[in-house]
Amino acid sequence: MKKLFLFDFDGVLVDSLGVYEKTVRRCLEEIGQPIVHNRDEFLDLFDENFYEAIVKKGVNLESFTKASVGILAQVDYDEITPILPVFPVLAEMKRNCILVVISSNASAAIRTALSRYRFNGCFQEILGSDFHLSKKEKIDFAIAKYGIARESTFYIGDTVGDIVEAKMADVRSVAVTWGWHDRERLVKAVPDFLVETPGELLKLCNGTDTASVVCSP
Numbered sequence: 001m002k003k004l005f006l007f008d009f010d011g012v013l014v015d016s017l018g019v020y021e022k023t024v025r026r027c028l029e030e031i032g033q034p035i036v037h038n039r040d041e042f043l044d045l046f047d048e049n050f051y052e053a054i055v056k057k058g059v060n061l062e063s064f065t066k067a068s069v070g071i072l073a074q075v076d077y078d079e080i081t082p083i084l085p086v087f088p089v090l091a092e093m094k095r096n097c098i099l100v101v102i103s104s105n106a107s108a109a110i111r112t113a114l115s116r117y118r119f120n121g122c123f124q125e126i127l128g129s130d131f132h133l134s135k136k137e138k139i140d141f142a143i144a145k146y147g148i149a150r151e152s153t154f155y156i157g158d159t160v161g162d163i164v165e166a167k168m169a170d171v172r173s174v175a176v177t178w179g180w181h182d183r184e185r186l187v188k189a190v191p192d193f194l195v196e197t198p199g200e201l202l203k204l205c206n207g208t209d210t211a212s213v214v215c216s217p
Contacts, residue, residue: 013082030071
């Protein structure tokens with residue numbers, strides 16, 4: 001049976017923390033709700049679904065999303081760098097597994113970045129914030145579309161929020177240690193797997209689940 005691998009974008013496939021933080025802060029400032037004052041406050045927003053987190057802090061979601069359209073169009077892609085060791089692994093994984101991007105970022109921005117790095121052929125689909133704001137809902141959609149069992153579906157993310165939404169969708173959560181949240185923070189969220197290197201993802205794809213299983217802290 002084929003497996004379905006759902007990849008977060010920022011932090012997992014590209015190093016975009018500085019750019020994304022700057023973009024979010026600009027959006028918040030433009031709508032007069034500057035709730036983020038430093039890097040730690042920004043990263044705290046990803047302990048759950050990002051959009052739910054900003055709404056809880058009083059941000060008007062409609063105003064935020066409208067502001068983001070123009071600001072995202074101004075993103076300098078030279079400031080975003082691909083996490084290169086991941087992409088040879090993806091090329092191998094796509095031979096036997098279905099690969100999809102599920103992200104809080106906009107689909108167009110993701111396509112632009114992947115095309116720029118010539119890796120846009122790795123994924124069968126990109127489900128960004130324009131498709132749905134909930135990663136859980138996007139995971140459910142992908143499972144239904146591709147007909148893959150939940151126990152054969154893996155969501156690969158780099159934040160506690162990614163792990164939370166994977167658990168909500170009842171799929172296997174895979175936390176990578178090279179992204180936005182550090183290893184200690186990820187371990188406390190108890191993902192099904194914690195991987196230190198991209199190569200471990202290939203082992204999961206091939207059925208040799210040798211990535212580090214995380215136990216309750």
